[in-house]
Structures are given as C-alpha cells and as structure tokens.
Amino acid sequence: MSKGPVQSIDELGEFGLIDHLTRDIKKYQDSTLKGVGDDAAVIDFGETCQVVTTDLLIEGIHFDLMYTPLTHLGYKSVVVNISDVFSMNAVPRQVTVSVAISGKFSVEAMEQFYEGVNMACKQYGVDLVGGDTSSSVTGFMVSVTALGTAKKDDIVYRDGAELNNLVCVTGDLGAAYMGLQVLEREKRVFEEDSTIQPDLEDYAYVVGRFLKPEMPFETLAKLREYGIRATSMIDISDGLSSELLHICRSSDCGVVIYQDKIPIAKEVVAAAGEFQIEPLIPVLNGGEDYEMLFTVPLSEHDKVVNIPNVSIIGNITGHKGTAIMMTNEGNAIALQAQGWQAYDGEQ
Amino acid sequence: MSKGPVQSIDELGEFGLIDHLTRDIKKYQDSTLKGVGDDAAVIDFGETCQVVTTDLLIEGIHFDLMYTPLTHLGYKSVVVNISDVFSMNAVPRQVTVSVAISGKFSVEAMEQFYEGVNMACKQYGVDLVGGDTSSSVTGFMVSVTALGTAKKDDIVYRDGAELNNLVCVTGDLGAAYMGLQVLEREKRVFEEDSTIQPDLEDYAYVVGRFLKPEMPFETLAKLREYGIRATSMIDISDGLSSELLHICRSSDCGVVIYQDKIPIAKEVVAAAGEFQIEPLIPVLNGGEDYEMLFTVPLSEHDKVVNIPNVSIIGNITGHKGTAIMMTNEGNAIALQAQGWQAYDGEQ
Known part of the structure; x- marks a missing residue:
C-alpha cells in the first residue's frame, strides 16, 4: 500500500496513523x-x-x-x-x-x-x-x-460546533493525572523500602479520580432537563488540549479558552504544588478525567450558567484548527495535543 | 466472593471458570x-x-x-x-x-x-x-x-435441539488443524536450518484452511432458500466434540454421530497419515474449521440431503449431556471436550 520508505509508528504520530489506516475504509451497510x-x-x-x-x-x-x-x-x-x-x-x-x-x-x-x-x-x-x-x-x-x-436526532457528534458557541466542561480537570503522580511516587518509595506503607489519605480525591472515575451523567441529565442540546461533545480522556483540537478539527473551527475559567479542584492545585508542577499541565495534557467537553449555542448562556457542575471556559472562533488559551496575564498560548508518549490512539 | 481456597484457573477449567465468573450477572436492560x-x-x-x-x-x-x-x-x-x-x-x-x-x-x-x-x-x-x-x-x-x-424469529440458539433432530455439519472437518501441524513442522525445520525454504504446495488445502478460513454462507443461504430452519446451531471453532457437547449441554439432550458420516477431506487423511495421526483427532478435537454444526427436525431429511456441502452425521438422543460416536467397527465411544491446552474460553 505505502510507496514510501518504511515508517515507524512513532514518526507518523497518533492521528497520522489512524488517518493512514482508515483512509481506504469502504462502507457496505x-x-x-x-x-x-x-x-x-x-x-x-x-x-x-x-x-x-x-x-x-x-x-x-x-x-x-x-x-x-x-x-x-x-x-x-x-x-x-x-x-x-x-x-x-x-x-x-x-x-x-x-x-x-x-x-x-x-x-x-x-x-x-x-x-x-x-x-x-x-x-x-x-x-x-x-x-x-x-x-x-x-x-x-x-x-x-x-x-x-x-x-x-439526539446524537451529538464532534463536528457540530459553530462560531460563537460556548465551550463548556463538566466537573473539574487534572485530578486523575495528579492521582497517578501520587501513586507512582508511592510505588517508587515502596520499591526502595517495602516496609513503608503508602499513606494516601491526604490524596483521596486525586487518587480516587484516577482509580475510580465516574460519569457526570447527572449533569448531562440536567442539560436535557433544561432543553439544552450540545452542538458537539467529546469526553476528556486525553487532556483538555487534545480534546479541544479534536473538536476544532472535526468541526472545522477554532477555539479560545480562558485560564481563569478552567475548573481545577483545590486538591489538584495542592498536589501540583507539592510535585512542583504548574497545575495547568495536568489539566491541559493530563487526561483520564472522563469529564465532558461540549459546545452549546450562545443563546443558551443564561440556562447553562445555572447548571451545577458546568463551567463555561471559552468560545468557538473562526480560526480553523487553532486552540488558544488566554492566560491570566493576558497572553495567548496555542494549545498542543499532548506529546507522543504511550502510543494509544482510539479510532 | 469465593470462600474456598485460592484456585488456579487450570483447576477450575474453561467451562467452570466462565460459569463461575458469570453466575452473578444481573440484567438491567x-x-x-x-x-x-x-x-x-x-x-x-x-x-x-x-x-x-x-x-x-x-x-x-x-x-x-x-x-x-x-x-x-x-x-x-x-x-x-x-x-x-x-x-x-x-x-x-x-x-x-x-x-x-x-x-x-x-x-x-x-x-x-x-x-x-x-x-x-x-x-x-x-x-x-x-x-x-x-x-x-x-x-x-x-x-x-x-x-x-x-x-x-430467525435467530438460532444453541438450546433448541430436540429429540431425533438430525445433526448436520457444513463442509469438511480437521483441515485447519492439519494445516497448523504442517506450518509448525516447517517452522521447526526453518529454525534448524534457515536456508531451507518451506515448500507448502502439497499442503495448500490444509494450510489455506488454517490461515484463511471462510464462512459457509452460501450453504446457510441454501438452507434459508429451502425453507429449512435449524433448531440449534454453533460454529465449529474448538473441534466437533466440544461443539457437540455445547449443544447437548444447552439443549439438555444427547447426541450420537457416526464415524462413517463425518466429512473429512482427502488432504486431511493424507496429511494425518504423514504425521501418523488418526484422522479423527483433528476432526473431533482440532478446531478452527469454522464450519457450522446444526440440528434440523427429522422431517427435513429429504430436503437437507439435497443441499450441497451439508453432511448429516447423526441425531439427537435423550441421553442428556452425552455425545457418542459409533465407530466404523460398531463401537460406541463417548466424546470428550478437547483437553485443557491453551486456555481460551469464549463466553
């Protein structure tokens, strides 16, 4: 099939590999x-x-x-x-x-x-x-x-986001990644001295979010109850940046989000401080939060702000394929999909 | 959950493990x-x-x-x-x-x-x-x-076989297993001397059946065309004995098959001879043939015999849970599910 030299999967990248392998798919049904x-x-x-x-x-x-x-x-x-x-x-x-x-x-x-x-x-x-x-x-x-x-008619795809739509997330972000960091640290400690038992009490929230994720189904039910239909939706499994770029790519649009609007639990900020990590890192590139990222028409603003557990973090722009975060200092940062680490590409 | 001593999966066996793990399954939908x-x-x-x-x-x-x-x-x-x-x-x-x-x-x-x-x-x-x-x-x-x-109403389960039903199979059996034996032998030869290239020409049928199984979908279409509805059906993935016992267990019946009615390709007999294996072994316990084993009412006999690629190999009996093969010498042999080898239990 490929006429070029043999490529490694790492060279092609996650999105590249999936695009490459699925480009010839035919439909019979x-x-x-x-x-x-x-x-x-x-x-x-x-x-x-x-x-x-x-x-x-x-x-x-x-x-x-x-x-x-x-x-x-x-x-x-x-x-x-x-x-x-x-x-x-x-x-x-x-x-x-x-x-x-x-x-x-x-x-x-x-x-x-x-x-x-x-x-x-x-x-x-x-x-x-x-x-x-x-x-x-x-x-x-x-x-x-x-x-x-x-x-x-109720199914929501990734490709329905439209200009000026509000960009929303459920719950808070980054906790699962910090939970993983805590568990990895305790593992290293245990490997060095197996008589030391881990004390995870102070990290119950972040560790729990990593080990036992739950669905924000009550929040989604509230959206339905309020008659709000998302124009696009995706679950946050790979970090916010990656999911925003999926929406941009599928909906042929851009997005801007605001740092001060991003929901981060105090436990995440505390754990990030302890690990000397900027709290935005687990939020943007951490993954495994299994919260929902979705867009709604601007006209739904007054309804959305009343739904518990939903944060409006930005809006859809016309800058196709570009996801920008406005920092608290007023700088515009282009968001990147997380680096190529463990290769794991859902199709 | 289990109150007894820790058991190994080998001790419990394939059917035992699946029964054990699925015994508490609840249904919500x-x-x-x-x-x-x-x-x-x-x-x-x-x-x-x-x-x-x-x-x-x-x-x-x-x-x-x-x-x-x-x-x-x-x-x-x-x-x-x-x-x-x-x-x-x-x-x-x-x-x-x-x-x-x-x-x-x-x-x-x-x-x-x-x-x-x-x-x-x-x-x-x-x-x-x-x-x-x-x-x-x-x-x-x-x-x-x-x-x-x-x-x-068209779905055929394993549990519908009834007394005196005819037991039928599509195609011929045992070829995939013999194909595997040939490939394993060529692998050993190659490992001993990598300059020797395998010559599989004489084994094209059995090797092809192993590497590239096909569905007998034309035969199944013929059954529909003739208005024949199987009372039970299962695909032959684990060898005929194992599948017959599945039918017996699910349909709460017994079965008798006749050695001289079992379809075996001449290539299987030839390869089995070369490997000094009784040709019945790959048929009964070989697996991976992906032919269909099914039962039909006795009243369909005259129609079934006219369908190409279908062999009537026996009938359903009242001896619950017992699968018997009558040999060419007139002996009755109790069939066993294949021995516990690679653990592979489809649920």
Whole structure:
C-alpha cells in the first residue's frame, strides 16, 4: 500500500496513523451512519440508533497492577468505555468485556476484576452480555466494547460546533493525572523500602479520580432537563488540549479558552504544588478525567450558567484548527495535543 | 466472593471458570434478550434483533507470526468473529477491530494487517466502524467485536435441539488443524536450518484452511432458500466434540454421530497419515474449521440431503449431556471436550 520508505509508528504520530489506516475504509451497510472518526460509531435501527465504542486497557501501558486493585480495574474498564457512549449523548445499555491473563493470576484475581465490572454495570444500569477470556504470554489485557442507544436526532457528534458557541466542561480537570503522580511516587518509595506503607489519605480525591472515575451523567441529565442540546461533545480522556483540537478539527473551527475559567479542584492545585508542577499541565495534557467537553449555542448562556457542575471556559472562533488559551496575564498560548508518549490512539 | 481456597484457573477449567465468573450477572436492560451463554448476545430492536460477539486473538496463544502473514491475520480476525454471527443465523453488518502492538512493528506491518481486515470486510460486506490502537509491552494482540442483525424469529440458539433432530455439519472437518501441524513442522525445520525454504504446495488445502478460513454462507443461504430452519446451531471453532457437547449441554439432550458420516477431506487423511495421526483427532478435537454444526427436525431429511456441502452425521438422543460416536467397527465411544491446552474460553 505505502510507496514510501518504511515508517515507524512513532514518526507518523497518533492521528497520522489512524488517518493512514482508515483512509481506504469502504462502507457496505446502509445502517452504518457513522464509522471511524468520533467517540463511537452510530448504527441505524430506525427511530433508535445504537452507538458502539471499544477500548483496550493494557498492563504496563494503561495501568500498573502494583497500585491498581483489580476491582478498580474492572470498574474503570467499563466506565472509560461508557464514557464514549455518554459523549455521544446516548444511554449505555450493554458491554462486552474480554480479558487476557497470564498464568500468574488466580481465579480469585479474576473474581475481583469481574466484581468491579459488575459494580460498574450496576452503577450505570448496563448489562454484561459477553466477552472472551484467554491466556496471554505476559500481562493482563482488557478489551471492552460498549453499546448504547439514542434517538437519531439526539446524537451529538464532534463536528457540530459553530462560531460563537460556548465551550463548556463538566466537573473539574487534572485530578486523575495528579492521582497517578501520587501513586507512582508511592510505588517508587515502596520499591526502595517495602516496609513503608503508602499513606494516601491526604490524596483521596486525586487518587480516587484516577482509580475510580465516574460519569457526570447527572449533569448531562440536567442539560436535557433544561432543553439544552450540545452542538458537539467529546469526553476528556486525553487532556483538555487534545480534546479541544479534536473538536476544532472535526468541526472545522477554532477555539479560545480562558485560564481563569478552567475548573481545577483545590486538591489538584495542592498536589501540583507539592510535585512542583504548574497545575495547568495536568489539566491541559493530563487526561483520564472522563469529564465532558461540549459546545452549546450562545443563546443558551443564561440556562447553562445555572447548571451545577458546568463551567463555561471559552468560545468557538473562526480560526480553523487553532486552540488558544488566554492566560491570566493576558497572553495567548496555542494549545498542543499532548506529546507522543504511550502510543494509544482510539479510532 | 469465593470462600474456598485460592484456585488456579487450570483447576477450575474453561467451562467452570466462565460459569463461575458469570453466575452473578444481573440484567438491567429489557433490550438484552440473550447475554452470556451462546455464540453471541442478542439485543432487541423491535422487529430486528442485533447479535453481538467478541473474540481475542493473542500472539503466542492463537497465532504465531513466524508463519502467519499479517494480512492473513487481519482477514482471519474478522472471519472468526463473524462466524459467531453466522452461527446465530444472523447477517454480519459491522465490526470493530482493536490492535495492541509492541514497538517492533512498522506502519507497513499495520497496513498489511488492515489490508486483511478490509479484504474480509469486502468479502462479507461488513463495515469496519471503529476500534482502538495501543502499544503493548510485548507482542501483537487483536480484539474484534462483530455486530449482525436478524429478525427475532430467525435467530438460532444453541438450546433448541430436540429429540431425533438430525445433526448436520457444513463442509469438511480437521483441515485447519492439519494445516497448523504442517506450518509448525516447517517452522521447526526453518529454525534448524534457515536456508531451507518451506515448500507448502502439497499442503495448500490444509494450510489455506488454517490461515484463511471462510464462512459457509452460501450453504446457510441454501438452507434459508429451502425453507429449512435449524433448531440449534454453533460454529465449529474448538473441534466437533466440544461443539457437540455445547449443544447437548444447552439443549439438555444427547447426541450420537457416526464415524462413517463425518466429512473429512482427502488432504486431511493424507496429511494425518504423514504425521501418523488418526484422522479423527483433528476432526473431533482440532478446531478452527469454522464450519457450522446444526440440528434440523427429522422431517427435513429429504430436503437437507439435497443441499450441497451439508453432511448429516447423526441425531439427537435423550441421553442428556452425552455425545457418542459409533465407530466404523460398531463401537460406541463417548466424546470428550478437547483437553485443557491453551486456555481460551469464549463466553
């Protein structure tokens, strides 16, 4: 297929690889309304549509079992997938969960993992309807597919943001990344001296946000209750900058956000201070917050400001493909997608 | 959850583990008609139902890249999944394909894999609608979810086999296993002396069946054309014995098959002779044939015998849970599910 020299995946980059691999995709089924390119695919079933999304979680890449209890891993595996269902403005209904494990894991370990899966299913009312279990040569791997439904007109894609739309986020950002930093630090301490037990009490909020993310489904329900329809939406899995650029790219627009409007929990500021990290770093490039980023028409301003847990952080501009943050000092900074670290590209 | 001592997964066994992990599953969605326990889950969309199935393919467990071209791997990854859609008597419509790869793979390697995926999608008219790509610590891992549709009344489960039903299979059995033996032998030869290039010409049939399985969809279409509705159906992925026992267990019945009725290609007999293997071994316990095993009412006998590519190999009995093979010498042999080898349990 490629006529050029062999490229490494690192050279091509995440977006580049996905674009490259999916450029020749053909469509054979009329029922496929949306394939690759949003948080989830959309399949037509008449009045109702189904959204379909899938994610891999790989030991050593996405999680470290040294500080991730298997129950939490099971819970999180479901939640990060139904996050993509919520971000299509759909309701999650079913999941399949596949697991590959090396011989070192016991039946009890598998029980703990599935206990977490079942807890998440109960919390969000979704059914575990299938999966596959396999041995692996090394490590623990999870693959989840989540299925949800919505009325066709209710589905919100990434590509609907329009000039002057308000840019909003749910909850607060950066906590999961700081939780990860705390856990990584405790791991290093433990590796140096295994008699020292971690004391995570002071970091309960940030660690909890990392290990056990929850969906802002009550906030999304409030939006519906107020009759507000988002013009675009995406879940914040890779950090705010990356998600803003996804919206810009898909909606062929630009965006400006304001530093002082970005919701950051005091626990994030405290932890960032301790780690001597600028608190904006986890917010913009941290990821794993699983809050929602969405745009609404300017006319909805007065309604949106009354919804708890929603922050208006900026607006859509005509500067295509450009995401700008106005700092508290009045400087305009161009936001970049996070650097190429662990390669992890959802299609 | 478990009160007993820690058990290893090997001790519990494949069926045992799946039963164990799925025994507490609750159902929250009315639309879930069938969850874990058949070839695919079934989701209600009114007149139409959707079937959902997922499979993992792990390097070193399910495939060996030393003799599996990535294009073939991509093709096979799709086919083995839509096989579970066909075995529900449904039509495959969409697939998601997720891949985890270690750093040693190039973009060209990924292109080859996706070329195979796209070829299978074209062959069976299914759309690639999503997936996930991730780095892995080691090896190549594929997770595919296949979605299909059928009218509610057309769906065929494992649990509908009834006394005196005819037991039928499509195509011929055992070829994929013999293909694998040939490839493993050539690998050993190559490892001993890398100047010797494999000559697979004499084994094209069996190797082809292993590397590039195809669905008997024309045969299934003929069944529909003749107005024959299977009472139960399952795809033969784990060997005939294992699949017969699945039917017996789900349908609460027994089965008797006749050795002289089992379709075995002459290439399988030849290869088995060369490897000094009894040809029944790959047939009964080999797996990966991806033919269909199904039951039909006795009254359909005269129609079924006229369908090319279908063999009537036995009938359903009242000896619950018992699968018997009558040998050519008139002996009754109790069939066993294949031994516990690579742990691979589809739910």
